[in-house]
Amino acid sequence: ETGVTQTPRHLVMGMTNKKSLKCEQHLGHNAMYWYKQSAKKPLELMFVYSLEERVENNSVPSRFSPECPNSSHLFLHLHTLQPEDSALYLCASSQGGLEQETQYFGPGTRLLVL
Amino acid sequence: AQSVAQPEDQVNVAEGNPLTVKCTYSVSGNPYLFWYVQYPNRGLQFLLKYITGDNLVKGSYGFEAEFNKSQTSFHLKKPSALVSDSALYFCAVRDTGTYKYIFGTGTRLKVLA
Numbered sequence: 001e002t003g004v005t006q007t008p009r010h011l012v013m014g015m016t017n018k019k020s021l022k023c024e025q026h027l028g029h030n031a032m033y034w035y036k037q038s039a040k041k042p043l044e045l046m047f048v049y050s051l052e053e054r055v056e057n058n059s060v061p062s063r064f065s066p067e068c069p070n071s072s073h074l075f076l077h078l079h080t081l082q083p084e085d086s087a088l089y090l091c092a093s094s095q096g097g098l099e100q101e102t103q104y105f106g107p108g109t110r111l112l113v114l
Numbered sequence: 115a116q117s118v119a120q121p122e123d124q125v126n127v128a129e130g131n132p133l134t135v136k137c138t139y140s141v142s143g144n145p146y147l148f149w150y151v152q153y154p155n156r157g158l159q160f161l162l163k164y165i166t167g168d169n170l171v172k173g174s175y176g177f178e179a180e181f182n183k184s185q186t187s188f189h190l191k192k193p194s195a196l197v198s199d200s201a202l203y204f205c206a207v208r209d210t211g212t213y214k215y216i217f218g219t220g221t222r223l224k225v226l227a
Contacts, residue, residue: 004157033213041219042216042218042219042220043158043204043215043217045214045215048213050213056212056213058214090157092158102160102163103160105150105157108156
């Protein structure tokens with residue numbers, strides 16, 4: 001395993017629900033990322049945090065709300081989602097966000113919005 | 115703007131044969147190029163990267179990739195494919211001066227026994 005864990009692994013929610021995805025990294029990294037993976041589309045970067053500060057917000061709708069309370073934990077709060085938000089949500093981390101660094105990914109949360 | 119292209123949705127190869135998964139890129143400045151692999155129900159796993167130096171980069175599980183600046187390509191290769199190599203492969207480039215990785219659409223590799 002890569003040292004990045006995500007919970008839950010699977011989530012089914014209605015459009016009026018509120019839920020949260022959790023990511024934890026055990027690698028001592030300082031940068032964390034949320035990606036959305038949909039079928040037949042490239043991975044979409046959603047948010048980047050470096051040293052608990054959001055440094056990238058890639059035009060993501062406000063129904064997705066990230067939170068990074070410390071360098072080891074990253075949350076994605078979900079509310080009033082749409083069916084098209086159904087996807088695999090991947091968390092990743094890297095040492096410090098430098099260009100040559102490798103990202104380490106968690107196993108993902110498979111989200112289905114009904 | 116930086117971009118990567120993986121022209122093949124799927125590549126089929128017989129076990130024991132050499133495999134190539136293609137990637138071309140477009141960057142301004144120095145390219146930082148990566149290959150990742152995704153097995154079913156798993157996240158992406160790092161295979162190898164090119165930062166600088168030798169054009170032939172060796173990575174995990176016997177994979178290697180050749181950086182070709184004139185053709186702006188970074189094809190992934192393996193001399194002898196295994197059935198267990200069957201997975202989804204992603205090429206990525208790091209966007210210069212930002213935190214963004216730009217991923218290709220992925221190529222599904224199927225190794226047939």
